Amino acid sequence: MKRVLIGILGTKLDSGTEPHRWDRWRPTVSLFQHEELLWDRLELIAEPNFGIISKVVTDDVEMVSPETKATVHPIDFGRDPWDLEKVYGVLHDWARGYPFDTDNEEYFIHITTGTHIAQISLFLLNEAGTLPGKLIQSSPPPAIKSRKPLSARYSVIDLDLSKYDQLSTRFTKEQAEVTAFLKSGIATRSSGFNRLIDRIEQVALRSKSPILLTGATGSGKSHLARRIYDLRQQRGGLKGDFVEVNCATLTGDTAASALFGHVRGSFTGAQKDRPGLLRQANTGMLFLDEIGELGLDEQAMLLRALEDKTFLPVGADTPVKSDFQLIAGTNRDLREAVARGTFREDLLARIHLWTFALPSLAERREDIAPNLDFELDRFGREQGQRASFNKEARMQFLKFAEAPSTPWRGNFRDLNAAVTRMATLAPRGRIRVEEVDEEIQRLEESWHRPKEKTTSQDSIDLTEVLSPEILTESDEFDLVQLRYVISICLKSATISEAGREIFNRSREKRAVRNDADRLKKYLAKFRLEFSEIRKMG
Structure with missing residues (x-):
């Protein structure tokens, strides 16, 4: 050459x-x-x-x-x-x-x-x-x-750093340290969740744009937002504070004042100036949990603050500046909120650049064991007393916790509460089978919903969902199987959750576990959709 x-x-x-x-x-x-x-x-x-x-x-x-x-x-x-x-x-x-x-x-x-x-x-x-x-x-x-x-x-x-073994090893080690930090040191086993954290790590250190965290209540949005802030503060040069607020608590006339501040005398009771949370987050990070609960007026003001770095406090004539990074959290589908007219489409477009969907605890059952250890360690730090399971008690609790039928409606909040109760009641900090049995009963009672319709197979009337033509053409064997599938769908929050329970054995043998897609194709044979079945409940 x-x-x-x-x-x-x-x-x-x-x-x-x-x-x-x-x-x-x-x-x-x-x-x-x-x-x-x-x-x-x-x-x-x-x-x-x-x-x-x-x-x-x-x-x-x-x-x-x-x-x-x-x-x-x-x-x-x-x-x-x-x-x-x-x-x-x-x-x-x-x-x-x-x-x-x-x-x-x-x-x-x-x-x-x-x-x-x-x-x-x-x-x-x-x-x-x-x-x-x-x-x-x-x-x-x-x-x-x-x-x-x-x-x-x-x-x-x-x-070409791949040619430098020591450098490559150092970078790999540093990346592992960052992802472990975002996971609070928990050795998570879920490949999907680990890939998600790897991507969040890249974005957190390279971008100052808004981040949207979606997921069910208790899936860890607030905790992850705080870890992202700590990471940005350590390695990204972020100087300001971490300011967190649940938008569901901001109602009525006080919502704009809490977020954007007000000047003295702007309304009855405004006896002195209030800086507002956006100004408090200047050069730092603002975490707006449940952002879908914000009113349309506050959404418009927030959009301007994101685009221009300026906003008008309530009753003010002069705009103020605040340069902050936004992390938004929601357990709702903001696209549906846009269609209903309760969420601004332009604001969604602004905060939708980096969107990460956090899986629920039920979708990460392989991570329950390491999270159980994390919760025990956290209990020890917060309460000043150590707690641990004996072997039999741990096996029994994990058997219950990892079972496909265990709903974990409150996600990690339920797990945290369960560990706190068992550790508190355990004699000399040693959790026995007795504490586990008592906790399992307590969890099952808390998850029970009296008004829920029964989802037993015998109670399902297929004439409500199947056309007469399909009913006539289907073998009774197929209809018995379909009733079982529908019963699982009725008690599952998502099609992925239902798929995991239905295919809980065969999925272990698959390299790619797309349970939702398998279930969707099965239902399609009967011209059914998961969303339509859920309406039966």
């Missing part, structure tokens, strides 16, 4: 027209004075007003390396050589217009000459792939007494 050097003229280090210029180190020329470095071309970037120096350098290069063809590319960096945006833009445009042929040519980008801004720009363009190749850096002779050009040094830097 041909070897091509791309570099910027060093207006000071490369300069000189007098004969004794050969007695000192010149970065660009020195790279052509190494016998092991054979260059086919030099692409020298130089500002137009340095034409004389450029010609001397290219002539000297061709003198010491006759096989090299040197070409000068005049580029105007503008009046301010320290303007990163300008310098980067000019070099970017040049690189985009250069006819790179990576299949037949090997490129090296010289980053020793030029201003620091120019060198940074070359580095960034190389990292982005716009300037393909390796970085090369030259340096003067190590000994001051030695002025011979051939004693100059050079080093090659390949930014």
